[in-house]
């Protein structure tokens with residue numbers, strides 16, 4: 001997944017969007033220092049830290065890690081106190097169907113480094129940790145090489161950027177579990193308050209930002225808040241039953257699910273119909289085909305009944321058994337639950353048992369009520385968002401594909417079959 | 422710290438309560454007399470919000486909140502028993518019980534189990550979980566002292582947090598994740614911590630259990646007697662639990678001035694007279710006899726020759742008084758063995774609030790275990806610990822620096838100015854260094870034996886007199902130079918063949934009244950928590966009887982103690 005698909009266009013259509021972040025389409029080798037200018041970093045250092053934060057606030061940049069929290073605001077929460085502060089870059093990227101941070105680190109490591117430096121400058125950190133998903137060996141290597149290049153070129157000054165490789169758990173992407181893991185502990189989310197901005201890594205004020213969030217920052221500094229606000233580029237990770245899966249950068253709100261699938265993904269694989277789209281990996285409710293004309297931006301997707309999250313869209317065609325899909329997703333959460341809190345640890349285990357029973361045709365109609373009731377017992381009662389994510393495949397499929405569940409109950413087996421094995 | 426903040430008013434279930442800003446909601450509720458169920462929360466440890474049992478409804482909050490992690494703020498309106506809150510609590514209990522084995526009838530915790538109690542008060546009563554429950558290993562021996570039942574564990578992390586936050590040795594860990602999360606020790610290791618027993622008290626279910634106590638009693642059958650641990654000079658406050666007047670276990674009683682709410686394993690398990698052969702009858706030259714005859718023979722021997730009265734530093738004050746009187750009247754030598762020191766200024770409270778703590782070769786971790794936990798409290802509040810000497814230091818994890826000599830310490834630490842006060846200094850030579858540093862904390866060389874502080878000034882016993890009166894349960898160095906020996910002890914004497922000799926059976930400290938002085942000088946009362954063997958007498962009574970046989974009038978305070986018997 002090293003680059004976006006080559007874009008095809010003709011003279012009748014408006015000129016294609018010029019990517020800002022994934023600005024080297026088709027490239028497989030990292031952009032080296034001699035091809036990259038640290039212009040924004042130089043410019044930022046001529047500004048005051050407060051001006052940098054104001055600029056980022058004004059740009060309306062929202063965190064790309066999933067929660068879409070305004071980035072400038074997050075930086076402004078860091079108390080102006082003496083002593084160490086930290087930036088932790090979230091490169092754990094473990095949401096199913098998410099692979100944008102990987103491409104950014106593999107191809108544009110200097111853009112990330114520049115974003116890191118500007119962020120550190122803005123709220124007074126001198127050390128940044130990049131928490132890279134354990135499997136991302138190439139990304140981590142390329143990033144380390146680029147950091148070394150930048151250090152040799154004297155760009156880092158007294159800033160330190162340390163690459164830390166995770167050991168493979170989805171929960172390490174949750175920001176406080178990430179902090180625990182960085183500190184060498186078992187990754188379990190922390191109870192808040194205290195918030196990381198006040199008491200984060202090693203008990204010090206800390207900011208956790210996603211990779212994609214940070215690569216936007218140099219562009220905001222270079223071209224200004226207004227320019228960014230008007231554009232708002234976002235990488236959409238498109239996967240599932242499409243002809244051309246990949247990372248596609250487009251302005252938020254500039255296209256619909258359908259346009260993304262048809263124009264970027266070149267349509268559904270094998271000419272099949274879309275049955276539903278998961279807008280944010282396994283973590284947000286599935287949207288049915290009738291919602292395909294929803295615009296791809298945070299508000300529109302929320303209004304349609306789901307969440308854009310990290311914008312990792314997984315397309316499911318009409319052959320997919322929704323009971324099986326739900327069981328698969330819940331199995332993922334069951335395995336990835338950190339086990340700290342009761343409703344998630346026990347609830348996902350139980351949900352998975354009921355879903356498995358239903359999927360194998362051994363469930364009853366009463367199980368559907370049980371699923372919804374269990375989802376209610378988990379949702380809103382857990383310590384971190386993983387537990388809330390875990391029920392969304394259940395609630396969304398039971399409410400939108402109830403007939404499929406009932407077919408399993410009535411026929412005593414899966415009516416679609418198990419082709420997806 | 423919360424105390425310094427201004428008070429705020431919160432309303433919990435209609436009850437108005439004023440508490441310092443930042444107080445945890447769970448504590449504010451306690452103050453308002455409102456019970457919120459908990460599992461993972463424990464007031465002595467940092468809240469983690471893991472079990473979710475304490476969910477409550479806070480006005481203006483979209484989600485239920487955990488009372489154990491939420492600091493109160495002005496005007497907060499909280500409902501702990503409305504429909505939303507109770508639905509949340511019931512949900513958590515249903516999920517927690519889904520895989521719980523519910524083998525209460527064979528579980529030691531039954532009858533004193535927070536899971537039973539919370540289920541009864543806040544739970545559903547029925548389960549919708551129809552699948553087979555998770556099967557895991559049961560009764561895994563984690564150490565000589567503790568077994569773990571993995572099926573019963575509810576993953577509240579109290580045990581792990583205790584070993585991490587309070588003991589500091591991280592002897593337990595959480596392993597694996599999700600539904601297979603477990604508590605345990607690393608492969609090939611055992612749960613070796615001098616404080617492991619506290620996790621049994623902390624565990625809110627029957628997952629961590631005492632091997633000594635397992636299957637021996639039901640909580641409702643226990644007679645509970647407050648007393649004092651006789652293990653060392655800390656003088657931890659305890660409750661003795663007996664069934665049919667037979668001692669079964671010992672648990673801590675909270676006393677913030679002394680032991681907080683902890684015990685060490687030595688005190689908790691090894692000071693109980695369980696599995697130890699008792700001395701049951703008086704005997705003269707190996708022949709069982711009556712108290713009257715044995716006392717007569719003893720009096721005769723004692724009058725016959727130069728005598729040394731030798732006391733253990735663990736006998737009660739009342740016994741010490743009687744022994745002193747006897748020695749004085751007989752013009753006999755009086756000595757203590759093992760030798761003890763006991764000069765300490767100020768109290769454990771002053772130690773806990775110290776900013777600098779210096780240990781002069783004293784391994785508190787081993788010698789006065791619970792005092793080591795109190796030292797750690799001072800360190801958590803920002804104090805620093807230094808150690809001098811080449812000996813063992815069980816608090817090594819928490820020690821900022823170790824020095825070979827006192828001079829090196831003074832040189833290294835005071836060249837930038839004075840050390841932060843209060844300074845506490847414990848160990849040999851503490852007084853001199855205390856004067857040099859004008860220490861305002863606890864200073865001295867503390868006694869280590871249970872009543873050692875009362876024996877300060879007593880010379881070390883010589884064991885040279887031909888007639889020796891040995892009082893207390895020690896492994897006496899028995900030299901053949903003695904021509905006659907009278908032993909008052911509670912465990913079977915090892916020298917029955919030794920002639921001429923008289924043995925008189927004592928009650929164990931947990932079977933008698935009496936007082937002990939702890940290392941800081943606090944006088945504390947023992948209370949009998951179990952029946953002594955029929956012929957055994959409290960140490961002070963046995964000595965009073967001996968004094969009578971010698972026609973020595975008993976010291977006045979012995980009469981009052983005799984009345985207590």
Ligand SMILES: Cc1cc2nc3c(=O)[nH]c(=O)nc-3n(C[C@H](O)[C@H](O)[C@H](O)COP(=O)(O)O)c2cc1C
Nearest residue numbers: 063064065090092093094173174175209210213385
């Ligand atoms: C279970 C879980 C997994 C997450 N995984 C990631 C991840 O892999 N990468 C990421 O950037 N954020 C992830 N997040 C979101 C982070 O907690 C956090 O909100 C984000 O890193 C903040 O960065 P941003 O403000 O730049 O978006 C996850 C959150 C949860 C609850």
Ligand code: SF4
Nearest residue numbers: 338340341344384387
């Ligand atoms: S919700 Fe799940 S992942 Fe999050 S803390 Fe609870 S058990 Fe861990």
Ligand code: SF4
Nearest residue numbers: 574575577578580624
């Ligand atoms: S063993 Fe007991 S104290 Fe430890 S986590 Fe399990 S239930 Fe909690």
Ligand code: SF4
Nearest residue numbers: 650652653657685688
């Ligand atoms: S520290 Fe001393 S008094 Fe306390 S439990 Fe241990 S042996 Fe008993």
Ligand code: FES
Nearest residue numbers: 461470472473489
């Ligand atoms: S007691 Fe509050 S979460 Fe466990």
